[in-house]
Amino acid sequence: MSAVPSPFVWDQTFCVANDEINNQHKRLFELIDALDKNRTCAQTLKDLLDLVTVHFKTEEDKFAQVGWENAKAHKEVHDKFVQDALAVKVVDDAVINFLKEWLVHHIQGEDMKYKGKL
Numbered sequence: 001m002s003a004v005p006s007p008f009v010w011d012q013t014f015c016v017a018n019d020e021i022n023n024q025h026k027r028l029f030e031l032i033d034a035l036d037k038n039r040t041c042a043q044t045l046k047d048l049l050d051l052v053t054v055h056f057k058t059e060e061d062k063f064a065q066v067g068w069e070n071a072k073a074h075k076e077v078h079d080k081f082v083q084d085a086l087a088v089k090v091v092d093d094a095v096i097n098f099l100k101e102w103l104v105h106h107i108q109g110e111d112m113k114y115k116g117k118l
Contacts, residue, residue: 002108004100008033014107016115018062024055025107032099039091048099049085056082059111062118070113077110 002013010026031048038044056078063071081102088095 002104004097004104008036008100014104016107016111016118018118020058021055021062021111021118024051024058025103025111027051028055028103032096032103035091035099036096039096045088045091052082052085059114063114066118068114068117074110074114077106081106 005011008029010022010029014025015022016025028048028051031044031051035041035044035048056075060071060075060078062068063074068074084098
């Protein structure tokens with residue numbers, strides 16, 4: 001797995017061979033970067049959490065459609081992230097670093113497991 005990119009933008013190393021999911025991943029990168037640049041913007045945080053919910057549902061629905069064998073474990077990772085993200089009250093360096101590292105490692109570690117299977 002690679003380090004967190006700087007600038008924080010999606011590139012082909014994050015491609016999971018599914019346009020809908022890739023586009024959602026690109027938008028997650030954009031929203032995390034926007035939140036990093038304006039940490040007091042409650043709307044950006046809300047938009048990020050809303051997209052996370054939509055994105056996780058998109059992935060999980062696709063897992064169900066193809067009967068992907070790792071769906072349950074992957075959903076558990078999603079659920080833990082949502083629990084952690086909803087606990088955020090103040091966006092500081094630790095939160096930004098957590099979001100960036102989690103997204104990068106989740107895509108390159110977990111999401112690559114379904115590449116070519118959805």
